[in-house]
Amino acid sequence: MSDKDPAPLKPxxxxxxxxxxxxxxxxxxKPDFSRIDVPAAGAAQRPDVAASxxxxxxxxxxLVRVLDEDNRAVGPWDPKLDAxxxxxxxxxxxxxxxxxxxxxxxxxxxxxxxxxxxxxxxxIAVSAQTALDRDDMHFPTYRQQGLLVARGYPLVxxxxxxxxxxxxxxxxxxxxxxxxxxxxxxxxxxxxxxxQFPQAVGWAMAAAIKGDSRIAMGWIGDxxxxxxxxxxxxxxxxxxNAPVILATVNNxxxxxxxxxxxxxxxxxxAQRAVGYGIAGLRVDGNDALAVYAAVRWASERAxxxxxxxxxxxxxYRAEGHSTSDDPSGYRPTDEAKAWPLGDPIERLKAHLVTTxxxxxxxxxELIKEADANVRAAQKESEKLGILPQQGKDNIGSMFEDxxxxxxxxxxxxxxxxxxxxx
Amino acid sequence: xxxxxxxxxxNDAHKVLMRRDEDIVVFGEDIGFFGGVxxxxxxxxxxxxxxxxxxxxxSENGIVATAVGMAAYGLKPLIEIQFADYxxxxxxxxxxxxxxxxxxxxxxxxxxxxxxxxxxxxxxxxQTHSQSPESLFTxxxxxxxxxxxxxxxxKGLLIAAVEDPDPVIFFEPKRIYNxxxxxxxxxxxxxxAKHPASEVPEGHYTVPLGKAAVVxxxxxxxVLAYGTMVxxxxxxVNEQGIDAxxxxxxxxxxxxxEAIEKSVxxxxxxxxxxxxxxxxxxxxxxxxxxxxxxxxxxxxxxERVTGWDTPYPHSYEWAYFPGPKRMKRALEKVMAD
Numbered sequence: 001m002s003d004k005d006p007a008p009l010k011p012x013x014x015x016x017x018x019x020x021x022x023x024x025x026x027x028x029x030k031p032d033f034s035r036i037d038v039p040a041a042g043a044a045q046r047p048d049v050a051a052s053x054x055x056x057x058x059x060x061x062x063l064v065r066v067l068d069e070d071n072r073a074v075g076p077w078d079p080k081l082d083a084x085x086x087x088x089x090x091x092x093x094x095x096x097x098x099x100x101x102x103x104x105x106x107x108x109x110x111x112x113x114x115x116x117x118x119x120x121x122x123x124i125a126v127s128a129q130t131a132l133d134r135d136d137m138h139f140p141t142y143r144q145q146g147l148l149v150a151r152g153y154p155l156v157x158x159x160x161x162x163x164x165x166x167x168x169x170x171x172x173x174x175x176x177x178x179x180x181x182x183x184x185x186x187x188x189x190x191x192x193x194x195x196q197f198p199q200a201v202g203w204a205m206a207a208a209i210k211g212d213s214r215i216a217m218g219w220i221g222d223x224x225x226x227x228x229x230x231x232x233x234x235x236x237x238x239x240x241n242a243p244v245i246l247a248t249v250n251n252x253x254x255x256x257x258x259x260x261x262x263x264x265x266x267x268x269x270a271q272r273a274v275g276y277g278i279a280g281l282r283v284d285g286n287d288a289l290a291v292y293a294a295v296r297w298a299s300e301r302a303x304x305x306x307x308x309x310x311x312x313x314x315x316y317r318a319e320g321h322s323t324s325d326d327p328s329g330y331r332p333t334d335e336a337k338a339w340p341l342g343d344p345i346e347r348l349k350a351h352l353v354t355t356x357x358x359x360x361x362x363x364x365e366l367i368k369e370a371d372a373n374v375r376a377a378q379k380e381s382e383k384l385g386i387l388p389q390q391g392k393d394n395i396g397s398m399f400e401d402x403x404x405x406x407x408x409x410x411x412x413x414x415x416x417x418x419x420x421x422x
Numbered sequence: 423x424x425x426x427x428x429x430x431x432x433n434d435a436h437k438v439l440m441r442r443d444e445d446i447v448v449f450g451e452d453i454g455f456f457g458g459v460x461x462x463x464x465x466x467x468x469x470x471x472x473x474x475x476x477x478x479x480x481s482e483n484g485i486v487a488t489a490v491g492m493a494a495y496g497l498k499p500l501i502e503i504q505f506a507d508y509x510x511x512x513x514x515x516x517x518x519x520x521x522x523x524x525x526x527x528x529x530x531x532x533x534x535x536x537x538x539x540x541x542x543x544x545x546x547x548x549q550t551h552s553q554s555p556e557s558l559f560t561x562x563x564x565x566x567x568x569x570x571x572x573x574x575x576x577k578g579l580l581i582a583a584v585e586d587p588d589p590v591i592f593f594e595p596k597r598i599y600n601x602x603x604x605x606x607x608x609x610x611x612x613x614x615a616k617h618p619a620s621e622v623p624e625g626h627y628t629v630p631l632g633k634a635a636v637v638x639x640x641x642x643x644x645v646l647a648y649g650t651m652v653x654x655x656x657x658x659v660n661e662q663g664i665d666a667x668x669x670x671x672x673x674x675x676x677x678x679x680e681a682i683e684k685s686v687x688x689x690x691x692x693x694x695x696x697x698x699x700x701x702x703x704x705x706x707x708x709x710x711x712x713x714x715x716x717x718x719x720x721x722x723x724x725e726r727v728t729g730w731d732t733p734y735p736h737s738y739e740w741a742y743f744p745g746p747k748r749m750k751r752a753l754e755k756v757m758a759d
Binding site: 137139169170171173174178180181182187188190192195197198199200201202203204205206207209210216228229231232233235236239400401402403404407408409410 | 447473474478479481483484487488489490491492494495496497511514515518519523524525526527528529530531532563564566586587588632675676677679
C-alpha cells in the first residue's frame with residue numbers, strides 16, 4: 001500500500017484516531033487544579049514495614065500527607081521528628097532556595113553557561129536525605145541539590161563545579177550542576193536521563209552480594225520514566241529483591257511536555273509498582289514530613305531485606321526546566337501559585353510556628369543568614385574563577401582520565417592541542 | 423599442557439579469575455545454572471554460588487546498567503551479552519556511562535568491567551546472530567576493544583581485560599569457538615586440538631592488551647586482521663603462495679601501531695581484513711592510519727576485504743562472508759602494481 005493510495009475505509013469500522021495528550025492549561029488559560037484529588041492529611045494508612053507489597057498498593061493512588069490545613073502533623077505517617085531536626089530541614093531547604101537564586105543570577109550575569117533550580121521541590125531531596133543514613137548511596141538526577149546541602153557539602157565546592165573553575169574537582173569536564181562526590185554518597189549525574197535509575201539497583205545488588213548494610217536510592221523525573229532504563233530498574237529491583245528506594249519526582253513537567261506525555265493520564269507513576277509486584281507509595285512532595293516518613297519506611301524495608309519501594313513524589317516544578325527554558329511559552333505563568341499542595345518551605349515553616357518552635361522573626365533571620373552564607377561561598381568560589389575565564393590553562397588535562405593511562409593516539413592528539421594553544 | 427578449544431579456555435579464564443578475586447561477579451542471560459548458550463560460563467554457579475554467577479533478565483540495558491552500579495560499589499562485573507547483535511539496548515549505558523565515567527568524575531569513579539559478547543557470522547545465525555559491531559565501540563573514547571583469535575590468546579586476553587582498570591568490550595569470534603576456520607565453509611571443520619594455540623597453560627597468565635601478534639612472518643605484504651579473519655587470511659596467503667606477514671591485532675583499542683608501522687615499512691603493501699560491513703568499519707581507520715603514517719613506504723594502495731554494506735542475509739551467508747574468493751581477488755589487486 002503506498003502513502004498516496006490508502007486502502008478504502010471499511011465502512012462498518014470506525015476511523016482510527018491518534019490521541020496526543022494535551023495539558024489542561026496553556027498560556028492565557030486560568031489554571032484550575034480542582035481536578036487534582038488531594039486527600040486529607042493523615043488519611044492514608046501506614047502498612048507495617050514488613051507488610052506484603054500488595055498491602056501498599058492502595059497507597060499508589062492516594063497521597064501520603066502528614067501536614068494538615070492547620071499545619072499540624074497528623075495521622076499514622078507522622079514521623080514525630082524533634083524540633084531540632086525539623087529546623088535543620090527548614091534551614092537546608094532555605095539554603096537550597098537561596099543557592100538556586102544566586103546561581104540563577106550568576107548564569108544570567110554570564111558567569112556560567114547553565115543552571116537548574118529546584119524551586120518548589122526542596123522538601124523532597126532534603127527530607128529524603130534526612131531520613132537516610134550518611135553512608136547510603138544516592139544515584140541522583142539533576143534537581144537533587146538538596147541531598148548535598150543536607151549532607152553538609154560545602155557550597156563553595158558546588159559553585160566551583162558550576163563555574164568549572166580551578167577548584168572544580170571535575171576539572172571543567174561536566175556541565176554545571178552535574179555534581180559527583182563519592183565521599184558524600186552522591187553518584188555522578190548524567191545528562192542522559194534515566195541511566196542512573198538501574199545503576200542504583202546495581203549498586204544495591206552489589207551491597208546485597210557483599211552482605212553490606214548500606215542501601216541505595218535512585219532518582220528519576222516523571223518524564224524520564226518513559227525511558228527503558230526505568231523498566232530495567234524496576235525489573236531488576238523486583239527480580240533480585242534489591243535493597244533500593246526508587247524515587248520518581250513527578251513535578252508535572254519535562255521541559256515543555258506535561259506528565260501526560262509520559263503516561264500520567266492513565267495511571268499514577270506510583271502505580272507502576274503494582275505491575276512489578278513491589279511496594280509503592282504516592283507522597284505529597286511538598287510536605288517535608290510526609291517525604292521523610294515515606295523514605296524512612298522504604299529504607300527500613302530495604303535494610304531488612306524486604307525489598308525495593310517505588311515512591312512517587314507528587315510536586316510541581318515552580319520554575320523553568322533550566323536557564324535555557326522559558327516556561328511562559330507553554331504553560332500559564334501563574335500555575336505554580338495555583339498548585340494545590342502549596343510551597344514546601346512555607347508549609348514546614350508554618351508547622352514549626354504552629355507548634356511554637358519557630359516564628360517569623362527567626363525565619364527572616366534564617367533567610368538572611370542563608371543568603372549571607374551563599375554570598376560568602378560565591379565570593380570565595382569566584383576567587384577561583386568563573387566560566388568565561390576557563391578552558392585556556394592546562395589544556396593537557398583534557399586528555400587525562402579517558403583511560404587510566406594515556407594511550408599513544410590520545411598522547412599524539414594532546415601534543416597537537418598543546419601546539420594549537422601556543 | 424591441557425588442550426582446549428576457545429570455549430574451554432574462556433571458561434578456564436573465568437575460574438582462574440573468580441578464584442583469585444572475590445569482587446568478580448558474572449551475570450548475563452542463561453549464564454547461571456545452564457552455563458550459557460555457548461557454555462562459556464559452565465560450572466561457575468556450581469563453584470562460586472548464585473551470588474557471583476547468576477541469570478539476568480532479557481534486558482541488555484539492565485545488565486550493563488546494573489554492572490555500572492556494581493562497579494561504582496567496587497565490584498568487578500564480568501558480564502555476558504549473549505550475542506553482539508543484542509548489545510544495542512545496552513549501548514546508551516556503554517557509551518554514555520561506562521566509557522565516560524572515569525573522565526566525567528576525574529577518576530573518582532572508574533568502570534573496571536568486561537563485557538563479553540560473541541560476534542560474527544558463519545553459523546547460520548541470520549541477521550540477528552551474525553553481526554560484527556566492533557567499530558561502534560572502537561569509535562567511543564574510554565573503551566578498550568579486544569578480539570582474540572585462539573584459545574591461548576582468549577584466556578590470556580580475558581584475564582588481562584578483567585585485571586585492566588578500564589572497561590573492555592571483549593568480542594568472541596563465535597565461528598571459531600570450536601575450531602579455526604580457513605574460510606572454506608564446504609570443507610570439514612578442523613578442531614582446535616590440531617592447532618598449536620590450543621595448548622593452554624593452567625592457572626593465571628596474561629596476554630597484554632594493546633599488543634599485536636605476528637602470526638606469520640613475511641616480506642611481500644602486510645595483512646592486518648583480527649578474530650575469525652586471522653585464520654581466513656592465513657589460509658588465503660598460503661593458498662596464493664604470497665610471502666605475507668600476517669598480523670593478528672588482538673586489541674583494536676589501544677592499537678599496536680608500532681607493530682603495524684614496522685611491518686608495512688618492511689613490506690610496502692597492506693591488506694586489511696574484517697568481517698564487518700565496509701563503510702566506516704575498523705578497517706577504514708586502519709587504512710587511514712597506514713596511509714597517514716607509512717605513505718612513503720607504500721608501493722600500492724591499501725586494500726580492504728570486508729563484509730558487504732548489507733545486513734547479514736541468512737541463506738546468503740557464504741555470499742556475504744569475506745571468504746577465500748574475496749581474499750584472492752584482493753590479494754591479486756594489492757600485489758599487482
